[in-house]
Amino acid sequence: MAGFLGEAHLWVKALHILAVIAWMAAFLYLPRLFVYHCRAETGSKQSETFKVMERRLLRGIMNPSMIVAWAAGLALMVNLEAWTDGWFHVKATAVVVLTVLHMMAARWRRDFAADANRHSERFFRVMNEVPALLMVVIVIMAVVRPF
Numbered sequence: 191m192a193g194f195l196g197e198a199h200l201w202v203k204a205l206h207i208l209a210v211i212a213w214m215a216a217f218l219y220l221p222r223l224f225v226y227h228c229r230a231e232t233g234s235k236q237s238e239t240f241k242v243m244e245r246r247l248l249r250g251i252m253n254p255s256m257i258v259a260w261a262a263g264l265a266l267m268v269n270l271e272a273w274t275d276g277w278f279h280v281k282a283t284a285v286v287v288l289t290v291l292h293m294m295a296a297r298w299r300r301d302f303a304a305d306a307n308r309h310s311e312r313f314f315r316v317m318n319e320v321p322a323l324l325m326v327v328i329v330i331m332a333v334v335r336p337f
């Protein structure tokens with residue numbers, strides 16, 4: 191394999207895929223916790239338990255896996271000069287939207303932690319679908335590379 195990564199390219203790609211699996215797993219779970227948290231009474235034992243689960247999921251899995259997915263992905267991008275490819279333009283756009291949604295989820299988590307959530311259960315049900323749809327677009331672009 192050419193480029194600055196040389197033979198390590200495939201190891202970095204394996205790390206990249208492992209990191210995105212962890213990132214997506216956390217991303218598909220956190221909004222679901224928010225859906226049920228909306229039903230829990232403020233100050234209740236259940237609500238306090240959801241706060242702990244949301245904080246650990248975000249800080250222990252979602253944030254670190256996003257950082258590793260980005261770092262490994264950018265190394266692969268530079269190694270392949272992927273910015274010249276159409277598939278990568280679409281993928282990069284979907285990944286940026288996913289990352290903005292990640293930041294919003296971190297904000298919603300802080301609101302729940304402060305008992306100041308302003309969104310409905312229905313809002314989080316809809317938000318739960320968005321990462322899944324983006325993931326479908328991203329994986330098709332990364333694997334099929336239609337253009």
Ligand code: HEM
Nearest residue numbers: 203207210259260263264266267272285325328329332333
């Ligand atoms: C966070 C920023 C990201 C960047 C900069 C990035 C960049 C890249 C690049 C350049 C490749 C091509 C590697 C190669 O052909 O050897 C790649 C492969 C891949 N990416 Fe990403 N990616 C990112 C996020 C994601 C996300 C969020 C997902 C899934 C939801 C994903 C799934 C994949 C998959 C499955 C492959 C392997 C495709 C294959 O070889 O068939 N990536 N990524």
